[in-house]
Structures are given as C-alpha cells and as structure tokens.
Amino acid sequence: MTQNSQSTDPTRLSAAGQAKALADGDVTSEQLTRAHLDRIGAVDGDLNAFLHVSEDEALSTARDVDQRRAAGEQLHALAGVPIAVKDVVVTKGMPTTAGSKILEGWVPPYDATLVEKLRAARLPILGKTNMDEFAMGSSTENSAFGPTRNPWDRDRIPGGSGGGSAAAVGAYEAPLAIGTDTGGSIRQPASVTGTVGVKPTYGSVSRYGLIAMASSLDQAGPCTRTVEDSALLHELIAGHDARDSTSLPEHVPGFAEAARRQDVKGLRVGVIEQLEGEGFAPEVRARFEESLAQLESAGAEIVRVSCPNFEYALGAYYLIMPSEASSNLAKFDGMRYGMRVVPEDHPTAESVMKASRGAGFGDEVKRRILLGTYALSAGYYDAYYGSAQKVRTLVQRDFSAAFEKVDVLASPTAPTVAFRLGEKTDDPLAMYMNDIATIPANLAGVPGLSLPSGLAEDGLPAGIQFLAPARADERLYRAGGALEALLEDSWGGPLLDRAPALAGEVK
Amino acid sequence: MTTIETDLVDYEDATDRYDPVLGIEVHVELGTATKMFDGAPNIFAADPNTAITPVSLGLPGTLPVVNEKAVEYAIRIGLALNCEIAESCRFARKQYFYPDLTKNFQTSQYDEPIAHDGWVDVELEDGEIVRVEIERAHMEEDAGKSTHVGGSGRIQGATHSLVDYNRAGVPLVEIVTRPIPGVGKRAPEVAAAYVRTLRDIFRSLDVSEARMERGNVRADVNVSLRESAEAPLGTRTETKNVNSFRSIDRTVRYEISRQAGILDAGQHVVQETRHFHEEDGHTSAGRVKSDAEDYRYFPEPDLVPVAPSREWVEQLRATLPELPAARRRRLREEWGFSDLEMRDVVNAGALDVIEATVESGTSAQSARKWWMGELARTASEQGVELDELAATPAQIAELQGLIDEKKINDKIARQVLGKVLEGSGDPSAIVESEGLAVVSDDSVLTGAVDQAIADNPDVVAKIQGGKVQAIGALIGPIMKATRGQADAGRVREIIMEKLGVQG
Structure with a gap:
C-alpha cells in the first residue's frame, strides 16, 4: 500500500515490498544492499544518521542470502532486507559507542540478543546509527559525534535519542532500523521525521546487549516507514531470552496480521485528557483530531479518559531514569575498555577514573549522573527515588483504569514538530518537555506506536501515538495499520512522498 | 615496621x-x-x-x-x-x-x-x-x-x-x-x-x-x-x-x-x-x-x-543433611566415646575418617586408636590433614581386620601401615607379598619353644618357681627367631603347656 510504483528505485519500497521483490527475484539482496549503501554515500555526509557504515559485512551477508535463495533454501521473510542498528545496541566486531566519546573505538566481543536474531534471519546490517549520548536527549544533538539532521529540513532536529535511526529510515538510507525507547526515543523521532516507530511492551524484546540507560524503562523496537514493517521487525526481534531476567515468557503473536487487518470497527479509542491541551502546538492538535475523526468514521468509538497522575509522570521519570542511569554508567571508568585518560603526576586508579569520566562524558550525561547520584543518596532516597516509584505505581493504575474502558489510548506523540538545531540545547527543561506524552508508557511498561498524522506547523510532520495494555502490542498494529491506510487514502500516498529532496540526492 | x-x-x-x-x-x-x-x-x-x-x-x-x-x-x-x-x-x-x-x-x-x-x-x-x-x-x-x-x-x-x-x-x-x-x-x-x-x-x-x-x-x-x-x-x-x-x-x-x-x-x-x-x-x-x-x-x-x-x-528443609552438632551427638552415643574422647576426635578433625573406618567394619575404639595414634602422628609429621594421608579408612579397616583375624599382630600391623602410607597398596596384598603373616603353626613354634627352654634354664626355673611374668624373657628370643611373625599368644600357651604352669 505504501510502495511508490512510479519509482524503480528499490530503496523506496517498504521493507515488506523489498522482501517481496527479493522473493520474486526482481532484485538481489546484493543489489538492494548496494543501493542503500549508495544512498548512504550520497546523502549521509549531510544528514549524519550513521556513525559507522559496515559496507563489507552488509554486502557479504547479502551475497550469502542471494546464494542461499538461489539454492532454494527456506529463508526468513526479511532475509536480505538491509537494516540499520542504533549505536546503543552491541554488535560483535562492529564499533559500538552509544554516541559517547568514552566508548570511542570499542569493538564489542559479543552480539546483543536482538542482533543475533537479525544475523540469524540474515538481514544485512548497514551500520550503526547516531544518537544522543547514551540515549540521553530528544534531539540527537547530545551525540559526541555531531547532530543528525532531519531529512525534512536540514536545520531541524530529527528527534532523539534515536534521531539517527529515524532519519536513516525517513531518508531511505535503510528500510528498517532498530531503536531504543526509554522515555520516547523511538516514538518522538518517528513523529518528527514522518516515520513509524514502536516501543514494545517492556520485556517483549530482550535488553541483553542494549547499553543500559535506565534498566526498568529501556526497550528496543522497530523504526520503519510503515506500520506493517514495524510489525514484521517486531516479530523478528521479540521473544523470551534467558539472558534477560525481565524478558517476557510468552510467544510473539501475529503483529503483521494485525497491521494488515485494517478494521477498527468497534475499537474503543481513549483520548487522554491530560495529553491534548496545553503545550501541544495547534496544528499538531489539529492533525490529531483529524486522525481521530478518520478512526471514528471507520467505526471506532472515541472516548475521553482521564489519567490524572500523568501530570506527575515527567517529574517521576526524571528521578527514576537518572537514578538508574547514574548506576548503569558507573562502569565506564577507563579501567577495562573505552577511553582512558591518565593524568600527570602519580596517577592512581581513582584519578584515572575521574579524568576518564570527566573527559569521556558530555554535559547531559554528567547532568543526569549528578541528578541520579543525588536522588539515591542517603537521606534523599525516600523523598526522591522512593516518591518517584510511588508515582510510577499511580501512573500504572491510571493506565489500568483507562484500559478497563478502552482498547487503546491515543495522544499526539510529541507536543510540536521538529524544532531547530540549537533551539533548546541551553534549556534542558524545555528539552525534557518533548517527552511529556511518551514517558507514561515507559513508566508503566505498556507498548506505544507512533505514526504520521500529517503535516503541521511549517509543513513538517506530526505524529499520533497509540498506547495499549502490556502484552497487547497487537492492538497497536491493528489501530496503527488501519489509521495509516485511512490517512494515506486521504493524502493520496505516504506522507514521506512529500518530503523535499535531500542534498546530494540524485533524482 | x-x-x-x-x-x-x-x-x-x-x-x-x-x-x-x-x-x-x-x-x-x-x-x-x-x-x-x-x-x-x-x-x-x-x-x-x-x-x-x-x-x-x-x-x-x-x-x-x-x-x-x-x-x-x-x-x-x-x-x-x-x-x-x-x-x-x-x-x-x-x-x-x-x-x-x-x-x-x-x-x-x-x-x-x-x-x-x-x-x-x-x-x-x-x-x-x-x-x-x-x-x-x-x-x-x-x-x-x-x-x-x-x-x-x-x-x-x-x-x-x-x-x-x-x-x-x-x-x-x-x-x-x-x-x-x-x-x-x-x-x-x-x-x-x-x-x-x-x-x-x-x-x-x-x-x-x-x-x-x-x-x-x-x-x-x-x-x-x-x-x-x-x-x-x-x-x-x-x-x-x-x-x-x-x-x-x-x-x-x-x-x-x-x-x-x-x-x-x-x-x-x-x-x-x-x-x-x-x-x-x-x-x-x-x-x-x-x-x-x-x-x-x-x-x-x-x-x-x-x-x-x-x-x-x-x-529443602526436609532434605537437609544431619548437621554437625547433631551428628557428633549421635556418633558419640553410637561409639560409646567419653565426652573427652569425642572432643579430642573432633578437635583433631578425625570424625569423618573414624566414621568411614567404622562403616568399613572396624570397632569404634580400634578406629579411634589408629586415627588418634599412629596416623595422627604421621599426619602431624607430614604437616597434612588426616584425610590427606595415603592411608584410607577402608585400608585401616582392612588392617584392623587382619589383626582381629589374628593374621598379623600389632607389631607387624604397624609395619604394614608404614607400607600403606608409602602408597604400596592394600594391607592384605602387602602382607601377602612381603610374607608377613603371623606364624601360628604349632610345629614351627614348638621347635622354637623347645630351643628357648633349653637355652634359658634359669628363666625356666623362675617360671616354675611361680614367677609367671618371667615368661616374657622366653617369648622375646622366640619372636626374634621367627622374625617377629610368631603369634605371641600361641607361643605363651605352648610355653605354659610345656612347663606345666597356669597363667
């Protein structure tokens, strides 16, 4: 449904479309991978979506897939379809920095579980995508390796922390990308780049091999251009992992089928009162209302619900997340791997640790380590970390109460369209406000999906977010797939078709 | 410093x-x-x-x-x-x-x-x-x-x-x-x-x-x-x-x-x-x-x-093994040791080896005598724990068995133990290969007794005069003559028979 039939350029196809072209023999994986590498070569100098491009490895996987396919081997549906991986995900033999100087040059000796799954299914890995350092940020400006630009406007941010993955997908550098979402790092970039992103239920995708920011909030998920592609990728990377104690035991249900169903008759969609008013840009709200109207016209029931404790979610998040992050980031000390700074004059282990952390971490990382260290300190623990955990419970209760009345919840994904590079870098609180709508899902562990709702302020994309009860991810795909079809019908094609040409692009 | x-x-x-x-x-x-x-x-x-x-x-x-x-x-x-x-x-x-x-x-x-x-x-x-x-x-x-x-x-x-x-x-x-x-x-x-x-x-x-x-x-x-x-x-x-x-x-x-x-x-x-x-x-x-x-x-x-x-x-509670204190109490009763004997055994770290020796058929007192005596001395000399010695509880039980069956006497047993501690094998095999079995064949012993009586008329006179304890002076040369392998008890009986005295 989202394939661009005018173009013979295979990079314009959805991942599902590329998989079909491979299966039909219209293109080889080597050609497809080469086309994406060429695209990266052409546009990424300006976009900076990739921190590392693994050309040889990607092509080698592609050729292997082609040989296997030629030999009649039974392959995974996405075999041969290239993918980009956020640089917070550990990849064996491929540099992994998490966007930080402190890990510059580190080549991991092992693969994240989800990377093992990608390799087992034989998806060529194009490279590692840019991100805010240790996934801390909403604009990718906190990357130690320079910001990523928004494919819609090179002077705008691509969202964060997973701006690289969203931009790569939005700029046709990759049909699929892996993101991670601790407070909105998959969904908010999707929203501001006109792409689709899913934060699965906490525990749906193994966290083994994800460089942790906040263990109780982190979750990896798909970044794609279509809802169906997210469903396909989610099915591939999900599943129980004995190496992650918090991974869910259940099997993965049919997400792709839900995405293709395109039927929302009788679906009860709850609009969260606390996430539609103040702070949300007028055109973002208008696109949201229009999306609801589309759903209603297709037979969905729109219900207003109240989640009163969402008001405190941002505050609780900015205590729990830094607390866990301060602890998770303690291991970066220059002793075993990564950057080591040795001060002059009788260096000790302690002084090396101090110097390495001082030089290796950026300002936002240091800010959160300080906040978290403070919040966990004796005498403050109950007031900060303890209270935040109580709020977390209240947010979970709000969700439970809401999901007794509705099947899914909906809100604009982010309050605004993409802002300008540098616009909020001096105002951390304004930056944190970007995540106001996405954070509650992380606190409660429930899944969320963002898809484009249309063009809003300055002709830039806005997103709508669906939230579902934990382990009911398929509802996201049902609602998202249906709304995507309805909106694309009304637009006459995918929203991304309206994105301007990129610098370096050969039309 | x-x-x-x-x-x-x-x-x-x-x-x-x-x-x-x-x-x-x-x-x-x-x-x-x-x-x-x-x-x-x-x-x-x-x-x-x-x-x-x-x-x-x-x-x-x-x-x-x-x-x-x-x-x-x-x-x-x-x-x-x-x-x-x-x-x-x-x-x-x-x-x-x-x-x-x-x-x-x-x-x-x-x-x-x-x-x-x-x-x-x-x-x-x-x-x-x-x-x-x-x-x-x-x-x-x-x-x-x-x-x-x-x-x-x-x-x-x-x-x-x-x-x-x-x-x-x-x-x-x-x-x-x-x-x-x-x-x-x-x-x-x-x-x-x-x-x-x-x-x-x-x-x-x-x-x-x-x-x-x-x-x-x-x-x-x-x-x-x-x-x-x-x-x-x-x-x-x-x-x-x-x-x-x-x-x-x-x-x-x-x-x-x-x-x-x-x-x-x-x-x-x-x-x-x-x-x-x-x-x-x-x-x-x-x-x-x-x-x-x-x-x-x-x-x-x-x-x-x-x-x-x-x-x-x-x-897990139901399958907990017997704990050390309870085990010590039980074994002390089963073995009939005094409190002092038991404490010495425990303090010497000999509980396990004695138990294993007893399980192999030796009486508790015999097992204690070996492990707290000869073996404790050897372990101390070698600076090792009892369970690190070359002699196993099963071998000690076998050794005691040979004594109990009167196949060897205490003196030979110590000799055999020395070989066991050197890693020369099991006691029976050592006795066999070294020809250390006790001589209790009366024909052999009688000849030796006759010789000793003939050689020591003054000792014979003392014994016949009522000093039965002087019998040791006759047994010594007999043991020497049989290279220590004579069954001393049997030798004593034969002497008493020959001299017509009662013990």
Missing part, C-alpha cells in the same frame, strides 16, 4: 574490667558450577582472566541472571541456621568505585535478605554451648582480585596493580550475626568456634568446599567493649577478611587489649575497618567507616524478585 598506636592492656586485665561484645560477618563462596549471575565457570586457580564471560566483565549491555542453584544453597544455609526464608526478596546494587568491581556496583541484597532471624549453637572445646543469633544471610557476588605490584603489596606505594576477574561474580552468602554479648573472657574462642561451626555446616550441606586457606570462608570480626554488661554497646571496629580460626582468635584478643588501652586513656574508639597482620598478630587501621560512606543502595532493576515457593523451601 608498623607502629602500634596505643598501649595494649593485658588481656586478663582488659577482660576483668570491660565486657566485650562480638559481631561477625562471614562470607562463604558457594560451590556452584557457575557464577552468581553469569554462565562463567566458578573455579579456583585458573589462569588469570580465563573464567570470565562478557557478563563477568560487566561489559556494556550485559545483564545478570540469578543462578538458581546459588539460591538453593543460600536457602539451605538459611534453614541450617534456623532462619526464616523470605517469601520474596530483591537484589540491590551496592555502589562504590573500585577497579576489581566490574560494574562499579556489587549486586547484593540490602533490606530484603533471603534468610533472616535465625540462630546457631556453638560448642566450645570444653563442651560449653553458646547460642549465636543470626540477623540475616543474604546473597551477593564476589569482586575480582587485585594484586598490587611493588611496595608492600597494599595499594599504597604500589607501582601498578593487576586485576584478575576470575573471582568476579562468584556466588557468596554473607551471614551476619546479631551482637554476641555475654562471652566475657571467652570472646576469642567463641569467635573462632562460631566460624568453625559455620565452616562445618557449609561442608555438611555440601554448598562449599569451605577451605579457609583458599578464602572460601572469610570473616569480618567486629569487636567492641563496654564498661559492663548493662552498659550500652561501645563503638566497634571491624577487622576485615580474617582467614583462619587462629587468626580470628588473635584478632579478637588483640582488639580487646587495644580498645581497653584507648578507653583507659579516656579516648574514644574510632569506628573503622582494620586489617589483621598474621606475622605479629596486631591489627592496623584501614579506612574510617563513618556514616558518610554512602553506598546508594537501590533495588537491582535488571533482576526480578526471588520468590522461593513454600513447597520448595519445605522440600
């Missing part, structure tokens, strides 16, 4: 005037196949940094997974110490920066230990029983091992340090007592006996090799003094990682003398960790342990709570 900062008060004097209170934290390394949160092998003495995985090294992205066997062992320890077992408990991160700690936090338990509120009875050498209350037993992981190169071996003054992460992540259970009051002058003994009691329990539970010299069991010894048993607790010091029973005894003794000196001078004991020095038995200050030290504990978000089902706990 090291300066001793305070005047020491004579131990007797110190304990006359002050009431010592103990508190002991024991760490035991569990003998699981793999580490606490990691599939890396849990082994001792491999080459440095070989028993590791990405998880052991805390590499970015790695996650812990709880070792179920370690939980089982922790529960067994808790049950053996009469503890409550938590219905649900969480791990927590204890945060501090140190190079041997791969994540710069130790995954431990904080306010939710798996076992709590128990007790154990500790038997002192003279049989007195002291009940020690257990506050908690919790699970945690060990750190890596730092070797400081250059200087004194401590980090201060070293030129560089090496870290071996083989031990990083090895499962530990830490057992914490409540304050142990009322032990008075026996404090050093109680401390050592408590740790020995735990060591024996770990071994009987088969949860650890519990070898002190390998650091499988390590004790942190807290000591404080107060004016009287009614006074509030004094300020304590914690002497870390004391690794032998003797060192524990010396640590307590030294700290009592040292703290008494400080209190006598009207000064305050500083709450701090201290190090014990094996070479002269003193302790020295480590870092000051103040309230300012903040580990910023919080629940480990990478792990789900451990919630042992009650069925499982009861199953």
Whole structure:
C-alpha cells in the first residue's frame, strides 16, 4: 500500500515490498544492499544518521542470502532486507559507542540478543546509527559525534535519542532500523521525521546487549516507514531470552496480521485528557483530531479518559531514569575498555577514573549522573527515588483504569514538530518537555506506536501515538495499520512522498 | 615496621574490667558450577582472566541472571541456621568505585535478605554451648582480585596493580550475626568456634568446599567493649577478611587489649575497618567507616524478585543433611566415646575418617586408636590433614581386620601401615607379598619353644618357681627367631603347656 510504483528505485519500497521483490527475484539482496549503501554515500555526509557504515559485512551477508535463495533454501521473510542498528545496541566486531566519546573505538566481543536474531534471519546490517549520548536527549544533538539532521529540513532536529535511526529510515538510507525507547526515543523521532516507530511492551524484546540507560524503562523496537514493517521487525526481534531476567515468557503473536487487518470497527479509542491541551502546538492538535475523526468514521468509538497522575509522570521519570542511569554508567571508568585518560603526576586508579569520566562524558550525561547520584543518596532516597516509584505505581493504575474502558489510548506523540538545531540545547527543561506524552508508557511498561498524522506547523510532520495494555502490542498494529491506510487514502500516498529532496540526492 | 598506636592492656586485665561484645560477618563462596549471575565457570586457580564471560566483565549491555542453584544453597544455609526464608526478596546494587568491581556496583541484597532471624549453637572445646543469633544471610557476588605490584603489596606505594576477574561474580552468602554479648573472657574462642561451626555446616550441606586457606570462608570480626554488661554497646571496629580460626582468635584478643588501652586513656574508639597482620598478630587501621560512606543502595532493576515457593523451601528443609552438632551427638552415643574422647576426635578433625573406618567394619575404639595414634602422628609429621594421608579408612579397616583375624599382630600391623602410607597398596596384598603373616603353626613354634627352654634354664626355673611374668624373657628370643611373625599368644600357651604352669 505504501510502495511508490512510479519509482524503480528499490530503496523506496517498504521493507515488506523489498522482501517481496527479493522473493520474486526482481532484485538481489546484493543489489538492494548496494543501493542503500549508495544512498548512504550520497546523502549521509549531510544528514549524519550513521556513525559507522559496515559496507563489507552488509554486502557479504547479502551475497550469502542471494546464494542461499538461489539454492532454494527456506529463508526468513526479511532475509536480505538491509537494516540499520542504533549505536546503543552491541554488535560483535562492529564499533559500538552509544554516541559517547568514552566508548570511542570499542569493538564489542559479543552480539546483543536482538542482533543475533537479525544475523540469524540474515538481514544485512548497514551500520550503526547516531544518537544522543547514551540515549540521553530528544534531539540527537547530545551525540559526541555531531547532530543528525532531519531529512525534512536540514536545520531541524530529527528527534532523539534515536534521531539517527529515524532519519536513516525517513531518508531511505535503510528500510528498517532498530531503536531504543526509554522515555520516547523511538516514538518522538518517528513523529518528527514522518516515520513509524514502536516501543514494545517492556520485556517483549530482550535488553541483553542494549547499553543500559535506565534498566526498568529501556526497550528496543522497530523504526520503519510503515506500520506493517514495524510489525514484521517486531516479530523478528521479540521473544523470551534467558539472558534477560525481565524478558517476557510468552510467544510473539501475529503483529503483521494485525497491521494488515485494517478494521477498527468497534475499537474503543481513549483520548487522554491530560495529553491534548496545553503545550501541544495547534496544528499538531489539529492533525490529531483529524486522525481521530478518520478512526471514528471507520467505526471506532472515541472516548475521553482521564489519567490524572500523568501530570506527575515527567517529574517521576526524571528521578527514576537518572537514578538508574547514574548506576548503569558507573562502569565506564577507563579501567577495562573505552577511553582512558591518565593524568600527570602519580596517577592512581581513582584519578584515572575521574579524568576518564570527566573527559569521556558530555554535559547531559554528567547532568543526569549528578541528578541520579543525588536522588539515591542517603537521606534523599525516600523523598526522591522512593516518591518517584510511588508515582510510577499511580501512573500504572491510571493506565489500568483507562484500559478497563478502552482498547487503546491515543495522544499526539510529541507536543510540536521538529524544532531547530540549537533551539533548546541551553534549556534542558524545555528539552525534557518533548517527552511529556511518551514517558507514561515507559513508566508503566505498556507498548506505544507512533505514526504520521500529517503535516503541521511549517509543513513538517506530526505524529499520533497509540498506547495499549502490556502484552497487547497487537492492538497497536491493528489501530496503527488501519489509521495509516485511512490517512494515506486521504493524502493520496505516504506522507514521506512529500518530503523535499535531500542534498546530494540524485533524482 | 608498623607502629602500634596505643598501649595494649593485658588481656586478663582488659577482660576483668570491660565486657566485650562480638559481631561477625562471614562470607562463604558457594560451590556452584557457575557464577552468581553469569554462565562463567566458578573455579579456583585458573589462569588469570580465563573464567570470565562478557557478563563477568560487566561489559556494556550485559545483564545478570540469578543462578538458581546459588539460591538453593543460600536457602539451605538459611534453614541450617534456623532462619526464616523470605517469601520474596530483591537484589540491590551496592555502589562504590573500585577497579576489581566490574560494574562499579556489587549486586547484593540490602533490606530484603533471603534468610533472616535465625540462630546457631556453638560448642566450645570444653563442651560449653553458646547460642549465636543470626540477623540475616543474604546473597551477593564476589569482586575480582587485585594484586598490587611493588611496595608492600597494599595499594599504597604500589607501582601498578593487576586485576584478575576470575573471582568476579562468584556466588557468596554473607551471614551476619546479631551482637554476641555475654562471652566475657571467652570472646576469642567463641569467635573462632562460631566460624568453625559455620565452616562445618557449609561442608555438611555440601554448598562449599569451605577451605579457609583458599578464602572460601572469610570473616569480618567486629569487636567492641563496654564498661559492663548493662552498659550500652561501645563503638566497634571491624577487622576485615580474617582467614583462619587462629587468626580470628588473635584478632579478637588483640582488639580487646587495644580498645581497653584507648578507653583507659579516656579516648574514644574510632569506628573503622582494620586489617589483621598474621606475622605479629596486631591489627592496623584501614579506612574510617563513618556514616558518610554512602553506598546508594537501590533495588537491582535488571533482576526480578526471588520468590522461593513454600513447597520448595519445605522440600529443602526436609532434605537437609544431619548437621554437625547433631551428628557428633549421635556418633558419640553410637561409639560409646567419653565426652573427652569425642572432643579430642573432633578437635583433631578425625570424625569423618573414624566414621568411614567404622562403616568399613572396624570397632569404634580400634578406629579411634589408629586415627588418634599412629596416623595422627604421621599426619602431624607430614604437616597434612588426616584425610590427606595415603592411608584410607577402608585400608585401616582392612588392617584392623587382619589383626582381629589374628593374621598379623600389632607389631607387624604397624609395619604394614608404614607400607600403606608409602602408597604400596592394600594391607592384605602387602602382607601377602612381603610374607608377613603371623606364624601360628604349632610345629614351627614348638621347635622354637623347645630351643628357648633349653637355652634359658634359669628363666625356666623362675617360671616354675611361680614367677609367671618371667615368661616374657622366653617369648622375646622366640619372636626374634621367627622374625617377629610368631603369634605371641600361641607361643605363651605352648610355653605354659610345656612347663606345666597356669597363667
């Protein structure tokens, strides 16, 4: 449904479309991978979506897939379809920095579980995508390796922390990308780049091999251009992992089928009162209302619900997340791997640790380590970390109460369209406000999906977010797939078709 | 070398005037196949940094997974110490920066230990029983091992340090007592006996090799003094990682003398960790342990709570082995040993070998005679434990069997034992191959007796004159003539028959 039939350029196809072209023999994986590498070569100098491009490895996987396919081997549906991986995900033999100087040059000796799954299914890995350092940020400006630009406007941010993955997908550098979402790092970039992103239920995708920011909030998920592609990728990377104690035991249900169903008759969609008013840009709200109207016209029931404790979610998040992050980031000390700074004059282990952390971490990382260290300190623990955990419970209760009345919840994904590079870098609180709508899902562990709702302020994309009860991810795909079809019908094609040409692009 | 900062008060004097209170934290390394949160092998003495995985090294992205066997062992320890077992408990991160700690936090338990509120009875050498209350037993992981190169071996003054992460992540259970009051002058003994009691329990539970010299069991010894048993607790010091029973005894003794000196001078004991020095038995200050030290504990978000089902706990309780104290009581009764005999056996570490020898068919007293006599002497000469000798309980039982069947006499038995200890094989085979069987063939013996009677007419006259004990003077030459293989009892009978006297 989202394939661009005018173009013979295979990079314009959805991942599902590329998989079909491979299966039909219209293109080889080597050609497809080469086309994406060429695209990266052409546009990424300006976009900076990739921190590392693994050309040889990607092509080698592609050729292997082609040989296997030629030999009649039974392959995974996405075999041969290239993918980009956020640089917070550990990849064996491929540099992994998490966007930080402190890990510059580190080549991991092992693969994240989800990377093992990608390799087992034989998806060529194009490279590692840019991100805010240790996934801390909403604009990718906190990357130690320079910001990523928004494919819609090179002077705008691509969202964060997973701006690289969203931009790569939005700029046709990759049909699929892996993101991670601790407070909105998959969904908010999707929203501001006109792409689709899913934060699965906490525990749906193994966290083994994800460089942790906040263990109780982190979750990896798909970044794609279509809802169906997210469903396909989610099915591939999900599943129980004995190496992650918090991974869910259940099997993965049919997400792709839900995405293709395109039927929302009788679906009860709850609009969260606390996430539609103040702070949300007028055109973002208008696109949201229009999306609801589309759903209603297709037979969905729109219900207003109240989640009163969402008001405190941002505050609780900015205590729990830094607390866990301060602890998770303690291991970066220059002793075993990564950057080591040795001060002059009788260096000790302690002084090396101090110097390495001082030089290796950026300002936002240091800010959160300080906040978290403070919040966990004796005498403050109950007031900060303890209270935040109580709020977390209240947010979970709000969700439970809401999901007794509705099947899914909906809100604009982010309050605004993409802002300008540098616009909020001096105002951390304004930056944190970007995540106001996405954070509650992380606190409660429930899944969320963002898809484009249309063009809003300055002709830039806005997103709508669906939230579902934990382990009911398929509802996201049902609602998202249906709304995507309805909106694309009304637009006459995918929203991304309206994105301007990129610098370096050969039309 | 090291300066001793305070005047020491004579131990007797110190304990006359002050009431010592103990508190002991024991760490035991569990003998699981793999580490606490990691599939890396849990082994001792491999080459440095070989028993590791990405998880052991805390590499970015790695996650812990709880070792179920370690939980089982922790529960067994808790049950053996009469503890409550938590219905649900969480791990927590204890945060501090140190190079041997791969994540710069130790995954431990904080306010939710798996076992709590128990007790154990500790038997002192003279049989007195002291009940020690257990506050908690919790699970945690060990750190890596730092070797400081250059200087004194401590980090201060070293030129560089090496870290071996083989031990990083090895499962530990830490057992914490409540304050142990009322032990008075026996404090050093109680401390050592408590740790020995735990060591024996770990071994009987088969949860650890519990070898002190390998650091499988390590004790942190807290000591404080107060004016009287009614006074509030004094300020304590914690002497870390004391690794032998003797060192524990010396640590307590030294700290009592040292703290008494400080209190006598009207000064305050500083709450701090201290190090014990094996070479002269003193302790020295480590870092000051103040309230300012903040580990910023919080629940480990990478792990789900451990919630042992009650069925499982009861199953483990039902399958607990007989614990050392109960076993000692039972064996003492079965063997008919006196309290003193039993204590000697226990103190000599001979319980297991005697039991095994008895199980192989030897009487308890015979087994005791061997292991507490000849074998104890040999072990002492060789500087090894009884169970490290080349002679096994089965061989000792076989040896005694040969005596009981009168195939050999005591003297030859000692000869045979010597061969067994040299690793020459089993006693029967040695007797066979060396031709050591006792000569009890009357035709052979009668000739020897006749010869001896003929050679010693004055001795014969004495015997016939009523001095039956002079018979020994005839037996000696006969034994000599038969190279010690004559059955002395039979020889005596033949002499008496020949001379017509009654014994």
